[in-house]
Amino acid sequence: MLELSNYISGAFLIIGALFSLTATIGVLRFPDLYTRLHAAAKAGPVGAGFVLLAVAIAAFDAATALRAIVGIAFLILTAPVAAHLLARAAYLTDVPPDTLTKVNDLENERLSAG
Amino acid sequence: MSGQFFLSVSEELALALLALALIFAIVRLIRGPSVADRVVALDLLTTLAISLIGVTALRVGVSLLLDIAVALCLVGFVSTIALARFLLLRHGGRDDSTRPTSVKVGGKD
Numbered sequence: 001m002l003e004l005s006n007y008i009s010g011a012f013l014i015i016g017a018l019f020s021l022t023a024t025i026g027v028l029r030f031p032d033l034y035t036r037l038h039a040a041a042k043a044g045p046v047g048a049g050f051v052l053l054a055v056a057i058a059a060f061d062a063a064t065a066l067r068a069i070v071g072i073a074f075l076i077l078t079a080p081v082a083a084h085l086l087a088r089a090a091y092l093t094d095v096p097p098d099t100l101t102k103v104n105d106l107e108n109e110r111l112s113a114g
Numbered sequence: 115m116s117g118q119f120f121l122s123v124s125e126e127l128a129l130a131l132l133a134l135a136l137i138f139a140i141v142r143l144i145r146g147p148s149v150a151d152r153v154v155a156l157d158l159l160t161t162l163a164i165s166l167i168g169v170t171a172l173r174v175g176v177s178l179l180l181d182i183a184v185a186l187c188l189v190g191f192v193s194t195i196a197l198a199r200f201l202l203l204r205h206g207g208r209d210d211s212t213r214p215t216s217v218k219v220g221g222k223d
Contacts, residue, residue: 002117003116003117004117005117006117006118006120006121007117007120007121009121009124009172010117010120010121010123010124010125011124013121013124013125013127013128013169013172014124014127014128014131016128016165017127017128017129017131017132017135017165017169018131020131020132020135020161020162020165021131021132021134021135021138023135023158024135024136024138024139024142024158024162025138027138027139027142027154027155027158028138028139028141028142033148033150033151033154036142036151036154037154040154040155040157040158040161043158043161043162044161044164047161047162047165048161048162048164048165048168051128051164051165051168051169052164052168052180052183054168054172055168055171055172055180058121058172059172059177061177063177064177064180067177067180067181067184068168068180070184071164071168071180071183071184071187074184074187074188075161075164075187078187078188078191081191081195082157082190082191082194082195082198085194085195085198086150086153086154086157086194086197086198088198089150089198089199089201089202090148090150090198090201092202092205092206093150093201093202093204093205093206094205095148095150
């Protein structure tokens with residue numbers, strides 16, 4: 001049982017770290033702010049979430065597991081709100097989307113015009 | 115015994131991958147063409163720090179470090195929101211919530 005939980009926890013650690021690294025490469029390589037924000041918002045709930053889940057599994061202690069799960073819940077609650085607010089603020093302050101962007105629902109909303 | 119070994123190896127590997135990710139995020143923080151790009155990079159740095167604290171808590175076996183991770187999560191969220199507000203205020207000189215469209219919704223008619 002302890003053996004199995006060690007294997008599962010190690011696998012989750014590697015998955016979480018790999019996901020964080022992938023998201024960071026996305027932030028480094030994507031063409032404009034909005035695609036970068038899309039990549040960065042995934043690193044929180046999935047990357048750090050898997051690492052905290054690994055801690056919760058390996059700990060074998062109710063208090064530690066509860067703390068890790070509270071951390072995951074907090075990440076899932078806050079990451080979309082922060083990403084949405086930052087994308088809206090960036091758009092309203094005239095940060096241009098990439099030329100490949102096809103759909104733009106905020107086309108008529110400008111801080112300077114309205 | 116071997117499960118313990120696998121766990122410690124994956125802890126080392128996760129630390130190495132997260133360190134590489136930190137370097138990439140710092141490159142974006144320095145290069146970011148707009149202020150909003152730098153805010154994204156800062157938010158990502160906070161997230162990576164939470165992951166690093168989680169791995170460290172597992173390595174050294176101190177569960178108090180998880181409290182620090184949760185607190186850092188809260189601080190990162192609030193700082194991202196504050197920086198987004200700052201971007202709006204700096205650009206338009208007024209808050210997003212006082213724009214005419216949102217005033218009309220709760221207004222007199």
